[in-house]
Amino acid sequence: xxxxxxxxxxxxxxxxxxxxxxxxxxxxxxxxxxxxxxxxxxxxxxxxxxxxxxxxxxxxxxxxxxxxxxxxxxxxxxxxxxxxxxxxxxxxxxxxxxxxxxxxxxxxxxxxxxxxxxxxxxxxxxxxxxxxxxxxxxxxxxxxxxxxxxxxxxxxxxxxxxxxxxxxxxxxxxxxxxxxxxxxxxxxxxxxxxxxxxxxxxxxxxxxxxxxxxxxxxxxxxxxxxxxxxxxxxxxxxxxxxxxxxxxxxxxxxxxxxxxxxxxxxxxxxxxxxxxxxxxxxxxxxxxxxxxxxxxxxxxxxxxxxxxxxxxxxxxxxxxxxxxxxxxxxxxxx
Numbered sequence: 001x002x003x004x005x006x007x008x009x010x011x012x013x014x015x016x017x018x019x020x021x022x023x024x025x026x027x028x029x030x031x032x033x034x035x036x037x038x039x040x041x042x043x044x045x046x047x048x049x050x051x052x053x054x055x056x057x058x059x060x061x062x063x064x065x066x067x068x069x070x071x072x073x074x075x076x077x078x079x080x081x082x083x084x085x086x087x088x089x090x091x092x093x094x095x096x097x098x099x100x101x102x103x104x105x106x107x108x109x110x111x112x113x114x115x116x117x118x119x120x121x122x123x124x125x126x127x128x129x130x131x132x133x134x135x136x137x138x139x140x141x142x143x144x145x146x147x148x149x150x151x152x153x154x155x156x157x158x159x160x161x162x163x164x165x166x167x168x169x170x171x172x173x174x175x176x177x178x179x180x181x182x183x184x185x186x187x188x189x190x191x192x193x194x195x196x197x198x199x200x201x202x203x204x205x206x207x208x209x210x211x212x213x214x215x216x217x218x219x220x221x222x223x224x225x226x227x228x229x230x231x232x233x234x235x236x237x238x239x240x241x242x243x244x245x246x247x248x249x250x251x252x253x254x255x256x257x258x259x260x261x262x263x264x265x266x267x268x269x270x271x272x273x274x275x276x277x278x279x280x281x282x283x284x285x286x287x288x289x290x291x292x293x294x295x296x297x298x299x300x301x302x303x304x305x306x307x308x309x310x311x312x313x314x315x316x317x318x319x320x321x322x323x324x325x326x327x328x329x330x331x332x333x334x
Contacts, residue, residue, distance in 0.1 A: 002026070003026055004022050004023075004024065004025045004026070005022070005023045005024035005025075005040075006020045006021065006022055006023060007020060007021055007023050007046075007072075007075070007076075007079075008020055009021070009075065015068060015071055015072075016068075017045065017068055017069050017071065017072045018071055018072055018075070021043070021045060021046075021072055022043045022045075022046075023042060023043055023046040024040050024041065024042055024043065024046070025040070025041060025043065026039055026040055027039060027040070027041050045069055045072050045073070045076070046076060048060070048073065049073045049074075049076040049077045049086065049088075050076060050077075050080060050082065052084070052086040053077055053080070053082035053083075053084040053085070053086055054082070054084075056084050057084070057086045058084075058086060058087070059086065059087050059088075059089050060073075060086050060087070060088045060089070061089055061090075061091060062088055062089070062090050062091075063090065063091065063092070063093045064090050064091070064092055064093065064150070064152070066088070066090055067090045069088075070088045070090070073088045074088075090150070091148045091149065091150065092148075092149045092150060092151055092152045092153065093152065094146075094155065095152065095153065095154045095155060095314075096124065096154075096155050096157050096160065097154055097155065097156050097157040097158075097313040097314070098157050098308040098309065098310050098311075098312070098313055098315070099124050099157060099308075099309065099310070099315075100124075100310070100315055100316050100322060101124055102316065105316060105322060106118075106123065106124075106125070108323075109123070112323075114323070114326060115309070119131045121304075121306045122306055122307075122308075122309040122330055122331065123309070132306065133168075134164055135164070135167045135168065135171065137167050138163045138164040138166070138167035138168070139163075141163045141166070141167065142159065142160050142163040142164075145159065145163070146159065154313065154314065157308070157313075172202075173201040173202055173208055173211075174199075174200070174201055174202060174203065174211075175211070176213075176246070176291045176292065176293055177291075177293065177301070177303070178220045178221060178222055178291070178292065178293050178298075179222065179303055179305075179334050180222055180223040180224065180334070181220035181221070181222070181223065182220065182221060182222070182223045182226060182264060182265070182266070182267065183218060183219070183220060183265065183266045183267070183295060184218070184219045184220065184221050184251070184266075184267045184269055184292070185217060185218055185219075185266060185267070185268050185269070186216075186217050186218075186219070186251065186269055186270065186271045187254070187268050187269070187270055188270045188271060189216065189217040189271060190217065191217055192217075193216060193217065194214060194215070194216045194296070195214075195215040195216065196212050196213060196214050196215055197212070197213045197215055197247050197248055197276075197277065198210045198211070198212060198213075198247075199211055199212075199213050199246075199247040213247055213248070213294070214294040214296070214297040215248055215294060216294055216295070216296055216297075218294075218295035218296065219245070219292045219293065219294060219295055220292060220293050220294075220295050220298060221237070221245075221267075221290055221291070221292045222290065222291070223264075225237055225243075225290040226238065226253075226264070226267060228256060228264060234288075235287040235288035236288045236290055237251075237253050237267070237269075237288070237290065238253060239253050239254075239255075239256055240252070240253065240254075241253060241288075242286050243286065243288040243289070243290055244275075244278050244286050244288060244289040244290070245271075245278070245289075245290065245291075245292050246278065246289050246290065246291050246292070247277065247278055248271075248276075248277075248278060248292070249271055249272055249273070249275040249276050249277065249278060250271070250272045250275040250278075250280065250286055251269040251270065251271050251272070252269055252270050252272075253267050253268075253269050254268055254269060254270060255267070255268035256268075302333060302334075303333070303334050304331060304332070304333050305331070305332040305333075305334065306330065306331055307327060307329060307330045307331070307332075308327055308330060309326065309327055309330050310322075310325045310326060310327055311325050311326070311327045312325045
């Protein structure tokens with residue numbers, strides 16, 4: 001189209017947005033709802049205040065770049081026949097460490113297949129947070145803590161992670177899993193003998209109830225919970241050392257079995273039946289506690305470990321390409 005509709009305000013106004021701004025333009029393109037029946041469309045600065053007024057919005061919240069558009073917003077509301085009088089209020093955009101929030105750059109991540117989609121758990125979208133398991137209460141708590149500001153700033157991502165961890169600690173039932181297993185054989189329990197322990201689903205809220213932990217001769221523990229040569233102040237499992245199996249009791253490592261390559265494949269331990277449930281009946285102090293699962297009753301699972309998507313706090317803060325700061329280890333599948 002060759003014609004536009006302007007608002008006659010003041011071509012000498014100090015605010016460029018008030019110099020007879022465009023209200024409508026002709027755009028001859030197929031519309032997904034109206035088809036080709038309509039060919040004139042309102043500009044954003046005209047549609048924004050009227051849409052708010054028609055829908056009885058009281059306060060329209062915008063990021064700081066729209067601050068210079070507020071006089072035009074007010075002019076449209078005052079000079080059009082609408083009953084409502086909405087107000088535009090600006091606030092600083094949220095800048096979260098190790099994250100980008102630019103829709104254009106997020107779109108590039110999706111379309112260039114650096115992530116699996118808009119709901120990839122590494123993305124800062126609501127669908128991604130939902131898929132990652134972020135409780136809504138954690139997001140609300142985080143927003144309440146950082147508040148609203150008129151000044152741009154960088155929010156430490158650990159504040160968000162703390163809000164998530166804090167809420168999950170309040171409501172999440174407890175289970176145990178082993179990601180990098182090493183077999184632990186309890187030599188003073190006969191083969192085929194099975195036992196079980198009751199453990200709370202939530203250590204601080206009895207209303208959650210309990211779960212049953214199957215226990216037997218062969219268990220799996222995390223490889224990282226064992227050291228063949230233990231450093232100073234190592235409280236987890238090592239040859240000749242005693243550790244507590246959570247909710248089960250105390251075990252002592254007596255023998256280490258290796259394969260031909262010299263890798264540890266099995267630990268042979270003895271269990272103290274008198275410590276059943278994890279207590280020390282004779283009062284001896286055992287500082288280390290590790291988690292475990294029954295080898296016979298466990299089941300395999302694919303676990304996806306998500307880390308921060310970028311390696312620097314401000315990936316788009318410099319002049320270089322933000323993609324250069326992508327974290328190649330942001331997703332690990334085990």
